[in-house]
Amino acid sequence: MYKALNIVSIGLVLLLGLFSCSEDKKEEENDIDFDQPALLENLYLVIAPNYNQLNSSLSELNVKVDSFIRSPKTQTLNEVRNAFELSYNNWQKVSFLEFGPAASVGLRTAVNVYPTDINIIEQNISSNSYNLDAFSNLAAKGFPAIDYLLYSKSDSSTLSDFNDNNRKLYLENVCKKLATQISQVNNEWNTSYKETFKSQIGTDIGSSIGLLINNLNQHYERNFRDGKIGIPLGIRSSGVVRLNDIEAKNSEISFDLIKSNFDAMKNIYFGKNGIGLDDYLNASNASDINSIISSQITKIESELSQFNGNMVDAIQNQNQELLATYQEIQKLIVYWKVDMPSRLGILITYQDNDGD
Amino acid sequence: MKFSSFRIIPILSLTCIFLITSCSKDDDTPNDENSNVSPSLTIPTTYNFSRNGNSTVSYDGQTSRLNQLEEITIELKKADAGNLISSAKLLKMFSNDTTGGSAFSQPYTKQLKDKTFANDVSFFEGLMQEIASKSGQTDTAVDGTAGLMKRANGSTILVDANGREYTQLIEKGLMGATFYNQIVNTYLTADKIGPTVNNETLKDPSNGKYYTDMEHHLDEAFGYLGFPRDFKSNYSGNEIVRFWGKYSNTADDNIQSNSKIMNAFKTARAAIVAKNYSILDQEVDIIYEEIDRMIAATAIYYINKTIGESNQGERHHALSEAYAFIRALSYANIFKRKLSDLEVKELYETKIGNNFYNTTVSDLNFIKDKLSFTYGLESVKDQL
Numbered sequence: 001m002y003k004a005l006n007i008v009s010i011g012l013v014l015l016l017g018l019f020s021c022s023e024d025k026k027e028e029e030n031d032i033d034f035d036q037p038a039l040l041e042n043l044y045l046v047i048a049p050n051y052n053q054l055n056s057s058l059s060e061l062n063v064k065v066d067s068f069i070r071s072p073k074t075q076t077l078n079e080v081r082n083a084f085e086l087s088y089n090n091w092q093k094v095s096f097l098e099f100g101p102a103a104s105v106g107l108r109t110a111v112n113v114y115p116t117d118i119n120i121i122e123q124n125i126s127s128n129s130y131n132l133d134a135f136s137n138l139a140a141k142g143f144p145a146i147d148y149l150l151y152s153k154s155d156s157s158t159l160s161d162f163n164d165n166n167r168k169l170y171l172e173n174v175c176k177k178l179a180t181q182i183s184q185v186n187n188e189w190n191t192s193y194k195e196t197f198k199s200q201i202g203t204d205i206g207s208s209i210g211l212l213i214n215n216l217n218q219h220y221e222r223n224f225r226d227g228k229i230g231i232p233l234g235i236r237s238s239g240v241v242r243l244n245d246i247e248a249k250n251s252e253i254s255f256d257l258i259k260s261n262f263d264a265m266k267n268i269y270f271g272k273n274g275i276g277l278d279d280y281l282n283a284s285n286a287s288d289i290n291s292i293i294s295s296q297i298t299k300i301e302s303e304l305s306q307f308n309g310n311m312v313d314a315i316q317n318q319n320q321e322l323l324a325t326y327q328e329i330q331k332l333i334v335y336w337k338v339d340m341p342s343r344l345g346i347l348i349t350y351q352d353n354d355g356d
Numbered sequence: 357m358k359f360s361s362f363r364i365i366p367i368l369s370l371t372c373i374f375l376i377t378s379c380s381k382d383d384d385t386p387n388d389e390n391s392n393v394s395p396s397l398t399i400p401t402t403y404n405f406s407r408n409g410n411s412t413v414s415y416d417g418q419t420s421r422l423n424q425l426e427e428i429t430i431e432l433k434k435a436d437a438g439n440l441i442s443s444a445k446l447l448k449m450f451s452n453d454t455t456g457g458s459a460f461s462q463p464y465t466k467q468l469k470d471k472t473f474a475n476d477v478s479f480f481e482g483l484m485q486e487i488a489s490k491s492g493q494t495d496t497a498v499d500g501t502a503g504l505m506k507r508a509n510g511s512t513i514l515v516d517a518n519g520r521e522y523t524q525l526i527e528k529g530l531m532g533a534t535f536y537n538q539i540v541n542t543y544l545t546a547d548k549i550g551p552t553v554n555n556e557t558l559k560d561p562s563n564g565k566y567y568t569d570m571e572h573h574l575d576e577a578f579g580y581l582g583f584p585r586d587f588k589s590n591y592s593g594n595e596i597v598r599f600w601g602k603y604s605n606t607a608d609d610n611i612q613s614n615s616k617i618m619n620a621f622k623t624a625r626a627a628i629v630a631k632n633y634s635i636l637d638q639e640v641d642i643i644y645e646e647i648d649r650m651i652a653a654t655a656i657y658y659i660n661k662t663i664g665e666s667n668q669g670e671r672h673h674a675l676s677e678a679y680a681f682i683r684a685l686s687y688a689n690i691f692k693r694k695l696s697d698l699e700v701k702e703l704y705e706t707k708i709g710n711n712f713y714n715t716t717v718s719d720l721n722f723i724k725d726k727l728s729f730t731y732g733l734e735s736v737k738d739q740l
Contacts, residue, residue, distance in 0.1 A: 098664060103738065106663035106717050113666045135519075135671060136499050136713035205609070205739050349609070349739075 034283035042274035054090035055186040058179040069168035092260035096219035099211040101188035116144035151250035254311035286343035403585040412567040415579025432523040440492030446484040473533040487522035499713040507669035519712035524676035532684025535580040540689040543577035589615040607653040610736040644692040652731035655681040657740045
């Protein structure tokens, strides 16, 4: 363990060496007077309640699912939908924390693969024989599957569909599985990982700040920018929109989710009301970077405020505005992925899939 | 606890590592590439050795086989792209059957098949026949039916009815069954570098063979790795990094496999020149251990990729790589291996299982824990 950490540090020294040769950042040599354990303590206080909240909302979802499948009617359907929407919003507050407990179970892939695979879902329902843990079912469970089951048809059709016991069971199993997986991760954040997170100080690959900044960036790039906006908007398909790839396509709460997600990432950056990455940058003689990032965050929030709920409408009716928003979201990547890590001495280690 | 400077920590630890290394590891093992174990041992900075101005390093046969596997892989990838390929051609390439002309872009004198782990030759030939028979189609794969899967960048892979990517099973499979197998079961064994092997007379100086048999055999082991001669950690040289070299390079950030394997090879080779066989044995043990650790680290790397992957094509691709790399560990040398053949089989046949659609994250975490515990990778398993 000691050795591994030290070896990592050597790499860091070598890299810093390279940086200082290629760039004129003499202030890198200066001492940083910063209380990193206090930062981690505060970030823990920002993160842990979000997992708790998600966990509670999923318990509530399962209660509502129970009432719904006992008695499928407009009122129980609305209740289960409300509980789902709350849970899906709560998921957005932790979805970018795919390290530690979440990474070891592949949480994001287990709960939010979209577009969901309708064929597999319907096949599972009719056969009533499936293992939701198997890789073949990753696109047939989680929030997107519930979004399909509860919203893809008119209220009356949905209610009559849910007279089928297999469909009831499927909804129940998917919601239970979701709750179990979140509960496991939540539990680790509350127990064993609590001290791990706070104690992994420093800026090495395995340090908490290293993990956080890597995962924040990876999520921001792939899942926030591309997954939530860029791909449906057609950025990756020469402008041909891909409406099937919209998150929360049926419940039409895409922009609520986008805003929750961005807000949660913002809270990590600013540490909510306590010490955040902004303070870390300021203490690292990088207050210039912090002001650029802060104003870009404000800019993105104001861009996002133009949109409400439905992504299909936005793509069709506010296409130029959405493209402009995408551009503003894009700008933050340079500041978050290049400037912030280099000023804090953190390596961005994630990479795109190897092409071989 | 308050830190005045994070910059200082790495510098302190730089000093520490030499202390730690020198007391925790075998003390007489040279870790620095310029260090000398004994006055008689001269360890070069790169894998270059010479005698009276003539290079004594030669592994053309290995380079030829690496080239052949590269050409086979190019052929396999045509099927991934949806094109038809011929099983006769693949089998001809595998055995380098030159009847009616070479199947390769250039004539080679060596072949892969006769150096492949004998019990598995039919497994690989079977895969080659199967990929050819399923090639040329553009249907989407589903559980139970072979077909194409889309990767994140839009390119495709051809997978069998169980969601296993043929190309990975064959290419990475042969890296294990041929290259790794030859290193650990042939060239590093007593038959090739033991006391009965000639290390006194030069092979054939009049024909440019200025090396002893023992020297040559170690070079042949080295040649199968695809490492550049100047390979090291954080490699930035210009030489081409191939096959195991590529995977060592990926694992290197976390386990420094490039330098560890290179240093052991250079020291072992220098020990042969100096006829210091106790050091040779010691370094060869390090080679065995570090290559196996690098393979295990590569398998964990792909397991981590698989666990976090939401794109089906990427997931099955990464899992096929993991499967093949774990399977490679079944070729480990019987005297040096850390997991028995049955234990390795349990990991790829039972845990991953032969149907990738049924694999679960907990199966993969079981494998990850088992490999990291066995190969001393626990501190880095999540960041590989």
